[in-house]
Amino acid sequence: MSAEPFRRSVATVCLSGTLEDKLAAASAAGFHGIEVFEPDLVASPWSPAELAARCADLGLSIDLYQPFRDLDSTDPARFARNLRRAEAKFDVMAALGTDTVLVCSSVAPDAVDDPDLLAEQLATAAARAGERGLRIAYEALAWGRHVSTWEASWDAVRRAGSPALGLCLDSFHVLSRGGDPAGFAAVPGEKLFFLQLADAPRLEMDVLQWSRHHRLFPGQGAFDLPRFVACVLAAGYTGPLSLEVFNDVYRQADPARTAVDAMRSLQWLEEALALRRPDAGLPLPPAAPALTGWSFTELAVDGVSGPVLGGVLDALGFTHTGQHRSKPVQLWEQGRARVLLNASVVRPTGPGVASVAALGLESSDPPGSAARAEAMSAPVLPRTRGTAEAELSAVAAPDGTQVFFTRTGPDGWPADFLPTGRTAGPGAGITGIDHVGLTQPFDAFDEAGLFYRAVLGLDPQEVTELAAPFGLVRTRAVTGPDRAVRLTLSVSALRRGGWAPGVPEPQYVALATDHLVATARALRAAGAPLLPIPANYADDLEARHDLPADLLAAIREHGLMYEEDARGGYLHLATDVLGDRVFFEVVQRLGGNDGYGTTDAPVRMAAHRRRRQALPAAEG
């Protein structure tokens, strides 16, 4: 491990559970410190001194006590009471052994509007704090009554001129209002007492609701956090990088998992900072080697689903070309598309189920990819190797899918397979893997976007929302350079209940072809289980697009689907769901189309639902 230039902290409000759950998670993920969110302490049976002892045991410093609300007041009697409240909290801080309290700008009707009076009241409180060796970090809430910009908070701190009073900068409060962090340069470094970090998606909504429900960890949203932090550091800030994220999903998700995700967001952020300032001597993790394409997609099967999948691959024009030296794994090939059927993977699925077990990605440097993954807190998987078997480095993605970093060559993973004697012929015109579609666990969608970004160096694309038959579904692609690697991640917008199917959407492998109509004809001739698409769909397509008559006829004949983006068309078909959890798509991209069949997905989902209801065996 390289030296770490930053202390990494996390506010307890980021994590679900009781205070005990939160501390255990933050410590296990390797955080150096925490912000104590007051309601977590108030609900805890630990006294402040007991909490301090517990943190010391876990190697966690307490970097901030927060929040103290509505300090200033136009009513002198109320201000006196607020000061008394502050003194009580200073007692708590003394017992906790922390020296900084966050005071946020007032939202109360009696908030002070007069800059001089505000500065005077802040100075009074800071003097009380200073007498006890404590200090106040003053933060502008984006929805503060009179102080809602960092500039206004700095004006108050500057006017107060108190050594125990400084600023707390929060990336959400600044960036949600379009604030410019370049201005931080005007603030002396010793006045930057604390830094809270949160990312967020761009949403057009009330900033308070946006802040309370939709914050994300750095690298998961749309804010330029690297620039923000670079400006704070350039101004001379030397305190911790501390995360403060309010998010509906994380509030109810396993805190151990959230804490690792949070840690990865800081690792990603620190790398972005180091790359931005190569002169600053910041340590860099191993870079993510380029991922240049697909080696294989591996499906977990059993004695029931294996023969089903093998039969379908055969009908899709694949050839069973290899057999693993030591495991019950078949290699099927067509063009550059390679599919492994692995009957040795233990997955928590039922009998007869097939699922995507692993992605094999071509890496320019497989050990480098693994080192990168380890540096980014990804769980590196142990591999049992036979003597003649190639080294395979793998990590687990948030949904449990294994990601292998491989090289397809004489020394690479194909050496693990003994030839069956059959060689891949022209098949049905499938040339390779276009992309793989993975349904994410409800709690893991944002985590997965950051995982593929930080660990693999892929680019998360925009999140799209679909009105699917059994509820809204969110989906986004993550893509590599030149789109040599594409994945889609999807999740139901609400965790599914009793009415909607428990697994809203199966996973899929999208295969590429240069001539979908010809491929479809070949698949039908070979008896591939193509999904029937309603005639209404083609009628609607005809009404909306000026498609050539022969293409439209083929769409009707073979149950193809078609959508367009600004560059061209996306022509595709789907098979039935196989082994209850997985299907194949075959895709032809026209004119550089960069889509994923997203607008067609509800039609495909309804068709799958009908087929699965019609085929009782397919329900497992």
Next chain:
Amino acid sequence: MSAEPFRRSVATVCLSGTLEDKLAAASAAGFHGIEVFEPDLVASPWSPAELAARCADLGLSIDLYQPFRDLDSTDPARFARNLRRAEAKFDVMAALGTDTVLVCSSVAPDAVDDPDLLAEQLATAAARAGERGLRIAYEALAWGRHVSTWEASWDAVRRAGSPALGLCLDSFHVLSRGGDPAGFAAVPGEKLFFLQLADAPRLEMDVLQWSRHHRLFPGQGAFDLPRFVACVLAAGYTGPLSLEVFNDVYRQADPARTAVDAMRSLQWLEEALALRRPDAGLPLPPAAPALTGWSFTELAVDGVSGPVLGGVLDALGFTHTGQHRSKPVQLWEQGRARVLLNASVVRPTGPGVASVAALGLESSDPPGSAARAEAMSAPVLPRTRGTAEAELSAVAAPDGTQVFFTRTGPDGWPADFLPTGRTAGPGAGITGIDHVGLTQPFDAFDEAGLFYRAVLGLDPQEVTELAAPFGLVRTRAVTGPDRAVRLTLSVSALRRGGWAPGVPEPQYVALATDHLVATARALRAAGAPLLPIPANYADDLEARHDLPADLLAAIREHGLMYEEDARGGYLHLATDVLGDRVFFEVVQRLGGNDGYGTTDAPVRMAAHRRRRQALPAAEG
């Protein structure tokens, strides 16, 4: 059944599932017609003619085909293509046997800005429709590019002057922008082609997202739908009242249930209209008789939880005063608080579990309450009666709780109980039931608000959101006149997953006292299982409020909680969770406080979580 002056319709987009699921649900709930949402048809294997036949079989008319988007265009070639697309949809409508299509204002970059050109293009399309006996209902989307108010849509329709062109009014699009329905009076009735109804909560967010995710059925939100519809009717509209609700929860909820909820919303709305216009001769359902208080709360118990609950009731100062004549039901009394322990209720809960099975509410007219419930589509429950037993009318609330309409008197329900010979003494100062708190199934929260409003005549209060230890929780009260009946309904903001407890919050019965400190002292002396509240809580309370020293001491000693609203304090305590699902609160309201301990709830939840982890037996 009284005559129904309105046709009741529902857009298929309101309901989850495939088109087949939606039709079945709409028909079963008693709707007269549907709006066919085009994507539902496109994804369906039924041809338009087959759908028409299916609807005819189910007794459903097809009242509208929708939506047709982006008709007008500044590009003549594109407008020509749009007309061709419209002709294709006219073919579909002819096969469906429906005569009205919804054309919504364009959101496209090429939308027409010139009022005369827009009118000309609408007239051209309407002429084509008119030639085929069809008509176009033009609707202003609140986020339309140039036409975003109903006034602008009416201006276009008026200028066009085409008999086959009229308005579609949508309550969401008008009311979300603060539009005034009084202006409808200027529109001739025959130009009002269609009316779409949706309610919504007041949210400060982008109107498109508000519309797509948060619409509600009438009576569930903040819009004044009765006034809106009254204005539409006063202008001469004679078509159906048709619901169009886009809502994330309903999109994934059981459509059979949603359809009943939707029907109830129209029944509620029609009653509000009839009450508004007593001169119009609209039929009125039986009025909801006044609910004047609590008769009893009934807990379902078994051989394990029954004795536990009985012991706790004893320690709370209750006396076992009666035994049911024919069933294993005990009556416990203290003051006007009556609790039944019923060991004969079959509920889908585990062994040793106790839960709220029924609410007994004092009705001024129990049979009238039951008639009202039946008229509002509430499931009236069958009762098996012994010979000497009082008639009890009951309905099932959305969470399965039985609601009994009763009278506590010599002829009422107490006659079903034989005296045990023990009479209730002074007890611990508990005077009655303050309220009952019911955790709602995730999909039933908005449905429940409307149920208590429409069926029982209670008033739903504001929804509050709590940052609870395992995720956000929403809660609202529903209250009767003079607060003689109060309930709280709560639900997790996201359906709980594997990390957070499956049942986020137990149910509770809040008992009233006039002297909580004295009651707490008595309960402790009697060994009641009072929930310990952390000392940090009292420290925080002391910092925030100027409480008398003796009260603060009592709060610390007995683990009381205290919060304030503008009127006064809410002083309360909780017991441990009993039988895995239920606990008691004891509450003293000061100075007319109208709260429910909501801000204290996270502290109480964390304390309950700790106790349940510490008491293995309590986990069942």
